[in-house]
Amino acid sequence: MLFTDQRLSWLLRRNFADQAFPKITTHYTVVPRESDSRWKDVKMERFVDEVDVVIVGGGPAGLSAAIKLRQLAEKTGQELRICLVEKASQIGAHTLSGAVIDPIAINELFPDWKERGAPLNTPVTEDKFGFLTETSRISIPIFKGMPMDNHGNYVVRLGHVVSWLGEQAEALGVEVYPGYAAAEVLYNDDGSVKGIATNDVGIAKDGSPKDNFERGMELHAKFTIFAEGCHGHLTKGIFKKFNLRDGCDPQSYGLGVKEVWEVTPEVHSPGRVEHTVGWPLDRHTYGGTFLYHLNDPTPTVALGMVIGLDYTNPYLSPFREFQRFKHHPSVKKTLEGGKRIAYGGRALNEGGFQSLPKITFPGGCLIGCTAGFLNVPKIKGTHYAMKSGMLAAESCFEAIMENPDSKGLEPKSYAERLKSSWIWSDLKSVRNIRPSFHSPLGLYGGIAYSGFSILIGGREPWTFKHGAPDHTRLKLAANSKPIDYPKPDGVLSFDLLSSVALTGTNHEGDQPPHLTLMDDTVPVKHNLALYDGPEGRFCPAGVYEYVPLEDGSGQRLQINAQNCIHCKTCDIKDPTQNINWVVPEGGGGPAYNGM
Numbered sequence: 001m002l003f004t005d006q007r008l009s010w011l012l013r014r015n016f017a018d019q020a021f022p023k024i025t026t027h028y029t030v031v032p033r034e035s036d037s038r039w040k041d042v043k044m045e046r047f048v049d050e051v052d053v054v055i056v057g058g059g060p061a062g063l064s065a066a067i068k069l070r071q072l073a074e075k076t077g078q079e080l081r082i083c084l085v086e087k088a089s090q091i092g093a094h095t096l097s098g099a100v101i102d103p104i105a106i107n108e109l110f111p112d113w114k115e116r117g118a119p120l121n122t123p124v125t126e127d128k129f130g131f132l133t134e135t136s137r138i139s140i141p142i143f144k145g146m147p148m149d150n151h152g153n154y155v156v157r158l159g160h161v162v163s164w165l166g167e168q169a170e171a172l173g174v175e176v177y178p179g180y181a182a183a184e185v186l187y188n189d190d191g192s193v194k195g196i197a198t199n200d201v202g203i204a205k206d207g208s209p210k211d212n213f214e215r216g217m218e219l220h221a222k223f224t225i226f227a228e229g230c231h232g233h234l235t236k237g238i239f240k241k242f243n244l245r246d247g248c249d250p251q252s253y254g255l256g257v258k259e260v261w262e263v264t265p266e267v268h269s270p271g272r273v274e275h276t277v278g279w280p281l282d283r284h285t286y287g288g289t290f291l292y293h294l295n296d297p298t299p300t301v302a303l304g305m306v307i308g309l310d311y312t313n314p315y316l317s318p319f320r321e322f323q324r325f326k327h328h329p330s331v332k333k334t335l336e337g338g339k340r341i342a343y344g345g346r347a348l349n350e351g352g353f354q355s356l357p358k359i360t361f362p363g364g365c366l367i368g369c370t371a372g373f374l375n376v377p378k379i380k381g382t383h384y385a386m387k388s389g390m391l392a393a394e395s396c397f398e399a400i401m402e403n404p405d406s407k408g409l410e411p412k413s414y415a416e417r418l419k420s421s422w423i424w425s426d427l428k429s430v431r432n433i434r435p436s437f438h439s440p441l442g443l444y445g446g447i448a449y450s451g452f453s454i455l456i457g458g459r460e461p462w463t464f465k466h467g468a469p470d471h472t473r474l475k476l477a478a479n480s481k482p483i484d485y486p487k488p489d490g491v492l493s494f495d496l497l498s499s500v501a502l503t504g505t506n507h508e509g510d511q512p513p514h515l516t517l518m519d520d521t522v523p524v525k526h527n528l529a530l531y532d533g534p535e536g537r538f539c540p541a542g543v544y545e546y547v548p549l550e551d552g553s554g555q556r557l558q559i560n561a562q563n564c565i566h567c568k569t570c571d572i573k574d575p576t577q578n579i580n581w582v583v584p585e586g587g588g589g590p591a592y593n594g595m
Helices: 005-020 060-076 104-109 158-171 233-242 318-325 329-335 382-402 413-419 422-429 443-455 496-501 522-531 569-573
Strands: 048-050 053-056 082-086 126-132 137-139 175-178 182-187 193-198 201-203 209-214 218-220 223-226 253-262 272-278 287-294 300-308 339-349 364-366 515-517 544-548 555-559 579-581
Touching: 053 060, 053 193, 060 082, 060 104, 060 158, 060 382, 104 382, 158 175, 182 233, 193 223, 223 233, 223 382, 233 364, 253 318, 272 443, 287 318, 287 329, 300 318, 300 329, 339 569, 364 382, 382 413, 382 422, 413 422, 522 544, 522 555, 569 579
Parallel strands: 048 218, 053 082, 053 223, 082 175, 126 272, 223 364
Antiparallel strands: 126 137, 182 193, 193 218, 201 209, 253 300, 253 339, 272 287, 287 300, 515 579, 544 555
16 A cells, blocks of 8 residues: 555654553543443442541541530430541551651540550650751750750651541541542532542443442431541542632642651650751752651651742652751761651641632531641651541531531531631741742741741731742753752662552552543643653652653653552642542552551
């Protein structure tokens, strides 16, 4: 068969397109089943169960809400069915935080928590704060009342605390279902939230039904409480449907990467809490580090770095900045002779008071990090998460008692309770500290303003704005300087894949990638062309990888979905917001042990 020049040119272009833009996204949220003949005869009915309250997420917020609801029911002699679904295979397996926690909320929830065996084993004994240069550390004094004053707090492995909360919830009669991912919000005819549906299982990677396909189940409730954590998958849709972000600043985020090390006894000081700012980050990149000494059976420390996702250089890699940090002389002396035993990462909210959305809507509410309750200068959110869950529980319980047969009600008293609580006053007092780092002086201006704000007790009459969303802040690669990161030495610093191996991450391999792209061509046409493929650097798990085309004519994006540790960074930082993180099959993801 003879080809005209025009026909040959078309075939070559099509071949290049097939190589450069292979079909990546097969998930039904992007590729509708209704238009897929392979689903034509598949039964799609779901089993339906009715409960009083559904809670999405088994972290500190969700479990505290569930516990408080059962406590109120028992106190008043009421029958109340509470169901909590959690996408992790076990309660606490997806939890990651520093973490130093203020016990104020757990004191309220369980005044006898010590007798109950709560794993708060390491009271803070010493606070240290410093500014790092490349070779030295300048100590900064911490005075009583400063954000870094941790007197009365505890160093914990938060996953263990969450696991303990799960045990308390089940003992009180909460129906706790780990391994079930909430995949869809259900609505009543009047538009109010009706409940959630769990994810389907048994779908092949190409989007077709397997022989073992099973439809998820529907959970209908009077109230649905969303406790998904930072940048929740379902909460994104709730924000849009009910315009919950109208009138507030865009949320700002950070990415925290963390390791746990067993260290030598002579460098171990249980209860010591260390924080630093400065090197290896430049003055225009917000971030800091932590090093916490735990009171575990073996000498153990937790260390990590948080980097604001409003950074501008597309060549920055949070993971590799953290690996470089461990070579600083002040850190190296603690880790030498030790052994790394765990790694993980998670995004966190940094917007604070200015970025708080409306927290109630017909049929439910938002609690914890889903709403954005984090005190950035204190680097603490667990006690706010727990308290917000308790306040929401009180409001939902009150509404159920007043309207026992109603559905789709809005727990409006929750917002009133929040504004009367220490959550509101705490976050308001530090509202300007994080956005002050956007001044032309960067880190130095932020530190100076923070000192001023603390000095006057956070009572300044003005409120700074956060400005543009994080995903809009990257500069073009042509206008940015590549960063030459040192190679890992395998002793203090490590490569990405050996780090991900420590997370215990596992996903069913034959399922549609849950890192969905609204347009499969955008990564190469836009992100690679303009920003030199930042996905390969901002992801702390090696999920996104640009690989050469077979004919050497360019690169294509490869998504290693099996590596995903559910940190949500890609959904936040992707310049075009083309990436939409959705839940994989329940039970997938990291299997953290006390992170």
